[in-house]
């Protein structure tokens with residue numbers, strides 16, 4: 001019997017790549033999204049397929065899906081700092097109420113449940129690189145808390161369903177990921193820099209650019225998530241690329257890649273912006289036999305090729321500070 005998987009946040013960046021992956025593996029895929037930050041364009045190539053269904057629904061409200069489900073992957077959530085600052089309550093609701101509803105559905109369907117957690121559970125980390133047993137350094141009332149605490153609650157309730165109801169659960173902690181289908185105006189550093197380079201605008205570095213991130217190409221992430229789903233490991237697992245870089249050096253790489261002659265300008269660092277971030281992926285290596293394969297050079301090239309196709313009008317429409 002072909003297995004059937006529900007993917008929430010299906011029209012988003014990660015959700016749509018997951019839909020593609022599961023369809024390619026021969027699964028039946030049910031996509032769900034309320035299209036607040038997602039875009040149906042990311043899924044339009046799947047609509048003609050018999051194995052793909054889509055429901056426009058906000059999972060913070062009761063979720064009903066007819067028929068059997070083998071897996072539920074909960075990826076619905078605003079995921080970039082400027083998004084969750086614009087819609088903080090929805091962000092908290094989809095992580096808390098949405099997760100509760102989907103856990104209930106998983107219990108009803110006897111489906112295995114995987115949640116998209118995040119490196120943000122480590123907050124502004126005092127341990128480097130971040131291992132899964134680090135409990136984090138999160139400001140519970142700061143601007144990022146609506147995302148970070150929702151994700152921490154999501155982990156807690158998922159574990160509770162596992163221990164109390166015996167539900168099969170998996171928790172992936174996702175580090176910065178990039179690739180085609182990111183929104184140019186989602187505010188994250190890669191689309192921000194590439195968009196600025198393509199429009200001929202200066203690149204905006206927040207703070208002095210000494211903060212670090214470690215960027216993982218989307219296909220590597222999706223492969224890691226799939227392996228975790230099929231594993232029997234219940235504790236959280238980091239999936240990310242440990243190749244760490246400062247934001248200043250990252251800006252230089254984008255300038256070189258795009259051949260842009262723009263300069264870099266400095267803006268204030270947002271409150272509670274993590275100073276350093278790098279996943280320790282020992283667990284993923286050992287348990288899942290997984291590690292990233294796509295170098296930043298290769299991944300950035302593919303991503304740039306994707307954004308280069310945008311028309312001048314699309315670039316203008318996706319200028320930052322325009323409403324999504």
Ligand code: UDP
Pocket residue numbers: 080081176187188189190192193204205206207211213247269270273274
């Ligand atoms: N950043 C930046 N310029 C921008 C957008 C982001 O310097 O135009 C910085 C941001 O302050 C952070 C890093 O880049 O230190 C990564 O930001 P992003 O929003 O991509 O992800 P997150 O902070 O959630 O890791």
